[in-house]
Amino acid sequence: MGEWTGAQILLECLKQEGVEHIFGFPGGAVIDIYHEMPGFPFQHILVRHEQGAVHAADGYARSTGKPGVCLVTSGPGATNTVTGIATAYMDSIPLIVFTGQVPTPLIGNDAFQEVDIVGITRPCTKHNYLVKDVNDLARIVKEAFYIATTGRPGPVLIDLPKDVMQARTSNFDYPDKITMRSYNPNYLPNRKQVRKAAKLIAEAKKPLLYGGGGIISSSAYQEFTRLARRFNIPVTTTLMGLGAFPGNDELWLGMLGMHGTYAANMAVNDCDVLIAVGARFDDRVTGKIATFAPHARIIHIDIDPTSIRKNVSVDIPIVADCQNALKALEEELDKLDCDFEKQHGEWIKCVRQWAATHPLTYKESDKYIKPQMVVEKIYELTRGEAIITTEVGQNQMWAAQFYNYHYPRTFISSGGLGTMGYGFPAAIGAQLAHPEKLVIDIAGDGSIQMNIQELATAVSYDLPVKIVILNNGYLGMVRQWQELFYNRNYSATQLQKNPDFVKLAEGYGAQGFRVEKKEEVVPVLKEAFATKKTCIVDVWVEPEENVYPMVPAGASLTEMLLV
Numbered sequence: 001m002g003e004w005t006g007a008q009i010l011l012e013c014l015k016q017e018g019v020e021h022i023f024g025f026p027g028g029a030v031i032d033i034y035h036e037m038p039g040f041p042f043q044h045i046l047v048r049h050e051q052g053a054v055h056a057a058d059g060y061a062r063s064t065g066k067p068g069v070c071l072v073t074s075g076p077g078a079t080n081t082v083t084g085i086a087t088a089y090m091d092s093i094p095l096i097v098f099t100g101q102v103p104t105p106l107i108g109n110d111a112f113q114e115v116d117i118v119g120i121t122r123p124c125t126k127h128n129y130l131v132k133d134v135n136d137l138a139r140i141v142k143e144a145f146y147i148a149t150t151g152r153p154g155p156v157l158i159d160l161p162k163d164v165m166q167a168r169t170s171n172f173d174y175p176d177k178i179t180m181r182s183y184n185p186n187y188l189p190n191r192k193q194v195r196k197a198a199k200l201i202a203e204a205k206k207p208l209l210y211g212g213g214g215i216i217s218s219s220a221y222q223e224f225t226r227l228a229r230r231f232n233i234p235v236t237t238t239l240m241g242l243g244a245f246p247g248n249d250e251l252w253l254g255m256l257g258m259h260g261t262y263a264a265n266m267a268v269n270d271c272d273v274l275i276a277v278g279a280r281f282d283d284r285v286t287g288k289i290a291t292f293a294p295h296a297r298i299i300h301i302d303i304d305p306t307s308i309r310k311n312v313s314v315d316i317p318i319v320a321d322c323q324n325a326l327k328a329l330e331e332e333l334d335k336l337d338c339d340f341e342k343q344h345g346e347w348i349k350c351v352r353q354w355a356a357t358h359p360l361t362y363k364e365s366d367k368y369i370k371p372q373m374v375v376e377k378i379y380e381l382t383r384g385e386a387i388i389t390t391e392v393g394q395n396q397m398w399a400a401q402f403y404n405y406h407y408p409r410t411f412i413s414s415g416g417l418g419t420m421g422y423g424f425p426a427a428i429g430a431q432l433a434h435p436e437k438l439v440i441d442i443a444g445d446g447s448i449q450m451n452i453q454e455l456a457t458a459v460s461y462d463l464p465v466k467i468v469i470l471n472n473g474y475l476g477m478v479r480q481w482q483e484l485f486y487n488r489n490y491s492a493t494q495l496q497k498n499p500d501f502v503k504l505a506e507g508y509g510a511q512g513f514r515v516e517k518k519e520e521v522v523p524v525l526k527e528a529f530a531t532k533k534t535c536i537v538d539v540w541v542e543p544e545e546n547v548y549p550m551v552p553a554g555a556s557l558t559e560m561l562l563v
Contacts, residue, residue, distance in 0.1 A: 004172045006134040006165040007032040011040045013141040016174050019069050021045060021060060021432055023053040027073020029100025029113065032165045045432065045461065048453040050077050052425040054084025058093050059426030062412045063387060064433045065219065067094040067148050074100040075113030083419060086124040088155040090416025091240060092217055094148040095155035103163035104132060118159050126154030134167040138174045146178045151185030152304040153217055185303060189320035189328050197299045197316045198332035204273035206347040207233045213240030214278020214302060214322050216408045223326035224277060231333055231340040234351045236264040238279050239400055242411040247404030253351060257285040258551045259397045262358035265557040267351050268293050276300045278322045281311040291556035301325045360401050361563055368542035369518050371470040375402040377521050378440060378468065381529060386438040387412065387430050391423040391447030394476035397547040399442040421450025424467060428454060431463045438529060445471040445498050455508035458534040466528055468537045469501060472545065480546045501538040510534040
């Protein structure tokens with residue numbers, strides 16, 4: 001090809017990056033790109049809303065470790081991506097978002113479907129670009145993939161004016177690699193800091209490993225698990241870290257934080273050395289900062305130097321890739337003459353006692369199906385082999401608490417932003433990436449309706465995603481707060497006119513099931529999981545069930561409300 005249009009260059013760059021799926025929605029500003037797309041080996045997934053496109057690309061990225069890619073038009077097409085971009089930014093997920101833009105001579109003139117998406121997304125992207133010259137396009141695309149997938153991952157947006165996509169050039173060569181003077185993440189740990197950390201762990205009587213999503217992003221879960229097992233250290237993780245350590249291991253304490261387990265929260269409060277790996281000390285994890293880990297010296301491993309000491313003062317910072325840092329830490333610990341089995345023995349007994357005396361539990365009911373029981377049955381039927389996505393709210397917390405995650409990238413949820421409507425489109429992305437896997441979205445009746453239109457997408461591409469709705473007739477988590485802290489004033493949280501989800505599923509060409517009795521839960525789930533169709537399982541659960549344990553806002557981790 002002698003001359004290339006900008007649209008052809010863009011698609012050729014994506015081809016050379018190995019992109020297989022593009023999630024998108026066309027429009028006038030990107031029509032030239034869509035015109036060229038049939039000549040390239042991508043599967044384009046036509047969503048029904050641009051927010052769904054970004055969440056689906058996000059679910060694809062979280063389940064594979066590869067960057068997700070989406071393409072939308074200008075104006076409202078671009079602004080509809082912002083929630084998805086912010087979701088990915090808060091959870092450090094690699095995305096490349098291409099937005100159409102009006103022709104460059106019209107930028108700033110309030111042209112039809114013009115919006116400054118670069119300015120709008122500057123606070124919630126790792127970086128973004130406005131392409132002004134077709135000759136810069138290939139370099140910008142290469143830089144975008146490099147920035148999104150290296151260091152602390154994140155979303156990158158590229159704004160594509162229509163005239164740049166139509167422009168022609170013979171000067172096209174996609175670079176093999178990129179170097180940027182202003183961006184050079186540090187991957188290797190400072191050995192002096194690692195030796196200090198190893199010495200501190202060797203002296204500890206009550207160490208605790210605290211893992212976050214960075215372990216999964218850096219593929220450090222094997223090193224993380226090996227460190228815990230070899231040196232007899234109990235483990236807790238954040239919501240984003242679920243799956244980084246096997247949920248059936250005897251060293252596993254469960255998730256920590258606001259809805260964390262009793263054992264995990266007490267262990268944080270009582271430990272003498274806290275080893276934080278790929279976590280950012282989020283407020284939902286720490287509770288009252290002044291009382292967080294009050295007896296511990298803290299080691300913090302993270303590739304992002306701005307995350308260290310941002311929320312919590314630490315004793316030994318290690319700026320490095322989690323995998324490299326954990327390998328180095330293991331090597332240094334091996335050099336020390338310590339009997340970690342004996343040294344940590346009493347501590348292990350203590351944390352196991354906490355877990356035994358205060359396990360995750362709920363009160364049985366003769367009248368209602370308990371949502372926790374539904375999640376337990378999903379786990380029993382799948383034996384931890386499914387990919388679980390969630391919406392946000394009570395359903396998310398029950399999915400985190402009552403399903404054991406044995407593998408990384410099998411729990412996919414919006415953590416930092418808490419985005420309702422995330423789970424279903426994310427499940428679509430995960431199912432496309434893993435057609436052989438069972439993918440289940442554990443949803444609430446409020447959250448699922450925020451992107452319910454993506455049923456058309458799932459059905460159109462024959463994706464056997466399962467949606468299990470824990471239908472309690474409320475915006476459950478807000479209702480719980482109203483019950484506990486606002487005198488049961490259920491203002492604007494009762495969903496009085498929910499649709500018939502079974503008929504809704506059937507209207508889209510999916511399969512619908514309803515469960516109203518406890519004895520129906522297992523047989524209906526079995527039937528739904530066995531079918532090759534997109535399914536909704538509408539389970540009517542206890543309307544006023546609460547998520548416990550719960551640490552009230554501003555309280556210490558030890559001030560848990562229990563069942």
